[in-house]
Amino acid sequence: MKPSDNYPKGDLKPTDKNPMASPQHITVIAGDGIGQEVVDATLQILDAASAPLNWVHCQAGEACFRNGIATGVPEDTLATIKQTKVVLKGPLSTPVGFGERSANVYLRKYFGLFANVRPVKQYPNVPSLFKDTPIDLVVIRENIEDLYAGIEYSHQPGIAHSIKLISEYGCNYINTFAYEYAKLTQRKSIHCATKANILKKTEGMMKRSFEQLSTQYPGINAKHMIIDNCAHQLVVNPSQFDMIVTTNMNGDIISDLTSGLVGGLGIAPSANIGQDVAMFEAVHGAAPDIAGQQLANPTAMILSAIMMCRYIGMDDVADTIEHALAKTFYDSKMTGDLNPTSALSTNAFTTAVIERLGDTCPGFTPSSFKPIHMPPISTPSIQPGTCHGIDVVIISDHSPTDIAHELNRIATANGCEPVELFNRGKAVHSPEKDQMISQWFCRFTSKHPPFDNHHILKLVNELSEHYHWAQIEKLCTFNE
Secondary structure (H helix, E strand, O other): OOOOOOOOOOOOOOOOOOOOOOOEEEEEEOOOOOHHHHHHHHHHHHHHOOOOEEEEEEOOOHHHHHOOOOOOOOHHHHHHHHHHOEEEEOOOOOOOOOOOOOHHHHHHHHOOOOEEEEEEEOOOOOOOOOOOOOOEEEEEEEOOOEHHHOOEEEEEOOEEEEOOEOOHHHHHHHHHHHHHHHHHOOOOEEEEEEOOOOOOOHHHHHHHHHHHHHHHOOOOEEEEEEHHHHHHHHHHOHHHOOEEEEOHHHHHHHHHHHHHHOOOHHHOEEEEEOOOOEEEEEOOOOOHHHOOOOOOOOHHHHHHHHHHHHHOOOHHHHHHHHHHHHHHHHOOOEEOOOOHHHEEOHHHHHHHHHHOOOOOOOOOOOOOOOOOOOOOOOOOOOOOOEEEEEEEEEEOOOOHHHHHHHHHHHHHHOOEOOOEEEEOOEEOOOOOOOOOOOEEEEEEEEOOOOOOHHHHHHHHHHHHOOOEEEEEEEEEEOOO
16 A cells, blocks of 8 residues: 555455464564563563464664654565554654654554544553443544644744645545444444534534434444533543544544543553554553653553454454453552552563463453454545635735735726635734734635636736735535
């Protein structure tokens, strides 16, 4: 899959091998900081559980950035992942002054890992404000689009602009994945959490996609919820949630919130799922301040490996390890972040889990992550639409009155309605420049659409004689 192939085109499948017939090769990236410790602990447990897995160790992260690899991911690591299709990864750092973007984001984009799956589950005796509340939910986060697409501009010093990119295709893909996940794992309800009340085009598209697809899944209770209310409800009554599906940035925030409900990021696993590749990782940071001191909690990494085992069809291994982990907590054996008064070191905690392999934890039910076989998702046809005007961003220190006067003269000369002027997202009605900046959004609407390229170029050329413009956006209507 090329880096530009952000979304998969076919079925989502695990490896074609029978995992129990021969060892499955897994790409292992230990990562930075405490990564080596938590990954080593996890591999020890997998080996002790007789998981038929072969480890292929690769590099990514801080050392790679410092060695001049701009992405933080060497080519041989990418080549290995293409072969194994499955990655177990520790936390990666982007050191200040090296690299432009995180290696985590690069890996997700490169391999088209469109879905981020974050299970949130109570484990015995793990301390949290909600330890007596039954919580077992899954957050499904779209992993490629939204503000995290990273399309940003600096129009001038002190003024930055980021584009929130949402596509119907991306919404349909992640919502279909969520419905299929719910159906396969026998979850009864899904909340789609958006800010569609304010961001009616982008977040509204996610909401509409979710609601339209709900008719294909009559056995699942589909509900929409505004994202801020979702955050509120999660800390008021988290038990009401079974699954949450949401856009990229919302999902980044809400999934960390949900992890806090059950004990924190130290026990928060995740899976990043694509068509051909899946990457399983702990979501916590590299914590360099405690690296090498045997203070790290490997639970999130262990739980991510359990998800990995389920993805490649090793449910028996996954159940064995998850029961052993739960029994370890049941016996109040924990690292210092969870039990500071009777803390186990990383190695001691690992040994405690291994000693309990084969045990079952009373009253505990293992998780139910499974590989999803996606139905085909059609790519929407290209519809150029009918242009009826343009938005132009200009940079000017002139007064609102002077700007409006000059822009309206240009608008009249080019067959447009009076210009709508905005500053910092607010419509400008007052000649006073209080709380305004030098970036102005100017909306030109044609009196006689369509507004073709010839008219647009003529207007922009005239505008350029008076103002520095930084951006132009066509305003179109579509047959939807």
